[in-house]
Amino acid sequence: MSLPRLVYSSGEPAGIGPDLAILLAQQSWPAEVVTLGNKDLLKDRAKQLGLAVSIVDYQAERPPQQWPVGTLVVSDVPLQAPVVAGQLNPANSPYVLSLLQRAGEGCQSGAFDALMTGPVHKGIINDAGVAFSGHTEFFAELSNTSQVVMMLATEGLRVALVTTHLPLAQVADAINQSLVERVIRITAHDLQHYFGCATPRLLVCGLNPHAGEQGHLGHEEIDHITPALVQLQAEGLHVSGPWPADTVFQPKYLDDADVVIAMYHDQGLPVLKYRGFGNAANITLGLPFIRTSVDHGTALDLAGTGNIDSGSAQYALTTAIAMAGHRQHHEELRDR
Numbered sequence: 198m199s200l201p202r203l204v205y206s207s208g209e210p211a212g213i214g215p216d217l218a219i220l221l222a223q224q225s226w227p228a229e230v231v232t233l234g235n236k237d238l239l240k241d242r243a244k245q246l247g248l249a250v251s252i253v254d255y256q257a258e259r260p261p262q263q264w265p266v267g268t269l270v271v272s273d274v275p276l277q278a279p280v281v282a283g284q285l286n287p288a289n290s291p292y293v294l295s296l297l298q299r300a301g302e303g304c305q306s307g308a309f310d311a312l313m314t315g316p317v318h319k320g321i322i323n324d325a326g327v328a329f330s331g332h333t334e335f336f337a338e339l340s341n342t343s344q345v346v347m348m349l350a351t352e353g354l355r356v357a358l359v360t361t362h363l364p365l366a367q368v369a370d371a372i373n374q375s376l377v378e379r380v381i382r383i384t385a386h387d388l389q390h391y392f393g394c395a396t397p398r399l400l401v402c403g404l405n406p407h408a409g410e411q412g413h414l415g416h417e418e419i420d421h422i423t424p425a426l427v428q429l430q431a432e433g434l435h436v437s438g439p440w441p442a443d444t445v446f447q448p449k450y451l452d453d454a455d456v457v458i459a460m461y462h463d464q465g466l467p468v469l470k471y472r473g474f475g476n477a478a479n480i481t482l483g484l485p486f487i488r489t490s491v492d493h494g495t496a497l498d499l500a501g502t503g504n505i506d507s508g509s510a511q512y513a514l515t516t517a518i519a520m521a522g523h524r525q526h527h528e529e530l531r532d533r
């Protein structure tokens with residue numbers, strides 16, 4: 198396999214995203230990792246952390262290479278205002294968005310084989326006057342993809358979501374047969390394509406307590422979820438459910454499954470993060486490019502302190518590299 202070139206968007210400059218770039222550079226990776234961010238900010242943050250990094254400017258025409266440990270390959274992006282670790286400034290929100298724009302476009306053009314995102318602060322971007330609900334939705338729009346899926350993964354558990362950053366009051370109305378089918382088809386396809394699951398097995402949660410208790414505690418299971426599962430089973434997919442979400446997350450069920458499909462953000466993610474916070478990745482399925490992310494936010498209280506855990510960043514980067522490997526394998530088989 199040729200050496201992949203990954204891009205890391207270092208996210209909110211006052212948060213721990215820049216710190217993670219410096220920590221990741223202290224390790225050797227089977228890839229060239231290009232950090233998108235401000236060079237001076239990264240130098241200052243390395244000094245604050247007391248870690249030595251040798252900065253190399255990213256050059257698109259130079260073939261990807263494995264750099265010595267301690268090297269940070271940077272694609273420099275100008276800041277709008279000086280940065281103080283831990284202090285948000287809406288003036289830098291255009292900088293954050295330009296990192297995402299450049300990263301997404303670089304993946305679409307083929308300059309990068311995969312993207313790993315550092316944490317952004319959704320609130321400060323909105324305070325700056327730009328409606329932003331998350332990377333997932335941002336990259337879907339950037340790439341004109343009508344349906345994407347948010348999946349988080351840790352050792353032994355994957356959870357994919359039917360709805361993402363949606364207020365709870367709107368979730369029930371958003372669930373319909375077509376959406377459930379689309380999310381499950383994308384999840385099954387990408388598990389095959391990027392994760393080596395030949396015949397993905399999917400457990401699908403209900404929306405309501407006890408999966409609706411035969412209609413006595415809600416009708417979404419009867420009206421939307423079960424018809425979607427009947428259709429998908431007829432297509433040959435290994436889906437089952439709707440399972441009560443409070444009992445499906447146990448080894449008896451999980452041992453024979455590749456993913457749990459949850460109906461909304463806080464039905465599935467607390468379970469995943471309880472099991473694997475700090476050692477998990479967020480992956481956007483259905484995009485025309487590979488995108489993984491850390492499982493945590495900006496941790497403003499810890500920026501510049503050196504007291505952070507880079508486990509999730511390592512997991513997200515490892516996952517992106519593995520996904521790029523699977524994609525290359527599929528492309529080689531196709532081209533034979």
Ligand SMILES: NC(=O)c1ccc[n+]([C@@H]2O[C@H](COP(=O)([O-])OP(=O)(O)OC[C@H]3O[C@@H](n4cnc5c(N)ncnc54)[C@H](O)[C@@H]3O)[C@@H](O)[C@H]2O)c1
Nearest residue numbers: 315316317318319320490491492493494495496499505506
């Ligand atoms: N990938 C992303 O871009 C992403 C993911 C989740 C949340 N967010 C955003 O981050 C912002 C802050 O959210 P929050 O405060 O709810 O979550 P957070 O993850 O930033 O912090 C929650 C707690 O976990 C700690 N923590 C987080 N990452 C850590 C790490 N690597 N090492 C050690 N401790 C760590 C923090 O110090 C804090 O105590 C919000 O705007 C949210 O939307 C972004």
Ligand SMILES: N[C@H](C(=O)O)[C@H](O)COP(=O)(O)O
Nearest residue numbers: 331332333334479490492493
């Ligand atoms: N729901 C995500 C999580 O819990 O990690 C987080 O909000 C980030 O979402 P995006 O990747 O869409 O920014």
